[in-house]
Amino acid sequence: MPKKYHHGDLKNALIQAGVEILAKEGAGGLSLRKVAQRAGVSHSAPYAHFPDKQSLIAAISTEGFTQLYTGLEAAISPYSKNPKKQLLEGVKAYVRFAEENTDTFKIMFSGVLEKEKDYPSFVEISSQTFKLVVEVIQACQNAGILPATAPADLMAVSVWGQIHGVVSLALEGQVSHTLLNKHTIQEIASFGLAQMLLT
Amino acid sequence: MPKKYHHGDLKNALIQAGVEILAKEGAGGLSLRKVAQRAGVSHSAPYAHFPDKQSLIAAISTEGFTQLYTGLEAAISPYSKNPKKQLLEGVKAYVRFAEENTDTFKIMFSGVLEKEKDYPSFVEISSQTFKLVVEVIQACQNAGILPATAPADLMAVSVWGQIHGVVSLALEGQVSHTLLNKHTIQEIASFGLAQMLLT
DNA sequence: CGAAAATCTTGACACCGTCAAGATTGTGAC
DNA sequence: GTCACAATCTTGACGGTGTCAAGATTTTCG
Incomplete structure (x- = not known):
């Protein structure tokens, strides 16, 4: 078309x-x-x-989430037998998306879109993305790679929040120059993740 | 005056x-x-x-960081002998600030301010805030509460990123309703932090 | 006291989101 | 096929916005 x-x-x-x-x-x-x-x-x-500008922004954000979702799925699908690899590759894909589409990423998460629940396809794809994260986390818990001390959804928010936080701070220039000279965002995010892993 | x-x-x-x-x-x-x-x-x-609107926004953000900084310091200063308590209380103060000043918090971290390095007092207070975090992290490392497998600044970005990410996702409505019914943002953030602690 | 600097007002400009009215074009019923 | 209707797009207008220039007012200070 x-x-x-x-x-x-x-x-x-x-x-x-x-x-x-x-x-x-x-x-x-x-x-x-x-x-x-x-x-x-x-x-x-x-x-x-x-109907208005917000609606266009919602469509752009939805498009961004769709890209993010497909990127994540492409990154993890080859490793359905290896949850840890899925987790690491998923993180890499997440960081890569944020770095390659910085402003789209910001618009998706920066509250520019004010009433997100008014846009069903946005809600749909973003919750679907979260579901994907939960699945990987659960697989990691089952494999003993992440602690099973909490339900997968809670653990998922923690892990996703970890990565998302490091990426956001880095994109906002809140990570010191000296640190960014020694490590890539990828490395910093992966290091944070490693803190939460059992093996 | x-x-x-x-x-x-x-x-x-x-x-x-x-x-x-x-x-x-x-x-x-x-x-x-x-x-x-x-x-x-x-x-x-x-x-x-x-000189322009950006500059006003910078001043508002700077004011926000000043509040955040003083809030953090007030939260941790009573516990200078207890790094773990400092960490936990610092996180509580951070989350409380974000919840009580949602929109200021968003403006501080949402990239609305475009060329932050042009505003020296903003850079000053934000880097000072980060320095405060690093100090607490280092104390925790020395006390064996956090792993000393990495320099304090790298560990600080990981811990701060963890909290910041969870808070940001929650404020953006990206944390599922069912999860927020069972736990406060405080609890979710604290849980994530607990994953990174040794004791 | 008087000149210079800081502060504030008025008025203008281009740009913006949005709406109303109308023109153009595709679609479907007959 | 044609003709009414719906979808799509243009034109023109409105109030609101950031910014600048010119001027008025007020404070500061030599």
Whole structure:
């Protein structure tokens, strides 16, 4: 469904334009009018597909979560017999996504999207992503790699929070320059994770 | 230095007004003109004290970090002989600050402030805060409460990242409702921390 | 006291999100 | 096939926003 009738598949073109502007100018430079211009339509054309700006941002975030989800799944699926490897590769994929799509990552988690529950597909994909994390964590618990002292969902938030926190702090420039000279974000995040592992 | 001459201590009044608007309407409702109006001055009066909006946001964030820093110090100073207690109380203070000043917390860490290194007092207080964390971590390492397998600054980023990540995910609504029904954010964060402790 | 600096107001500009009205184009019933 | 209808897009307008220039007011200080 690439080119359709009137002007093409405008809805997706707008999302794509938004992602590009986000990558080029950051969240501060993201405006509906610029998105419209980049897609080659007039300034209020987006209102045929999105009721407001928040809705476009929700779509961009949803797109980001979809990418993150598929990236995670691709990273762990080859190692269904090796939970520890799944965990390590999943973390690597998570960090890589954050580094390669910094501004999308920020918009996904930075509270720019105000009423997330109003966007069902966003809720769907983000909770599905969390479910994926829980599965890996549970497998690790069953394999004795992570402690089984708590339900998998609680443990999952802890592990995910660990990685997410380190990545977020690093992206915000809150990790000291001297530390980032000695280690990559990947290494710092992996080190934090290693603290929680049993073996 | 409460009331001065012309209109008073406008600079701080603007920061305060900004904090209030932030708490009342969130980051989306924070505009220079509203801040000015709330402080009782004309729409471009702020430009006598801040070169642009980013600079006001930097001042608000700096104020937030100052509060966070003093809160942390107040929480840990009574326990200078007990590193573990310092760590636990520090975490409690961190989570409490995030819960009581949600929007300020978000602005401090959400990348709304774009070129943080341009604001020396922001850099100063935030790095000072990190230094405080490192000190506690080092004390814990010396007391055998945290592993000494890594330098204190690396371990500090891991621990801080753990707490920060859990708090951020929770504030963004990324922690499942069912989990939040069973545990407070405090508890979830503390659980994550406990995973990293030796004793 | 008077000049210079700091502070604040007024007015303007371009940009923004949003809406209303209308033009254009695709779709489906007959 | 054609014709009404729905979807899509444009144009123009509105109030709100960040920012700047010009000027008024007030404080400071030699």
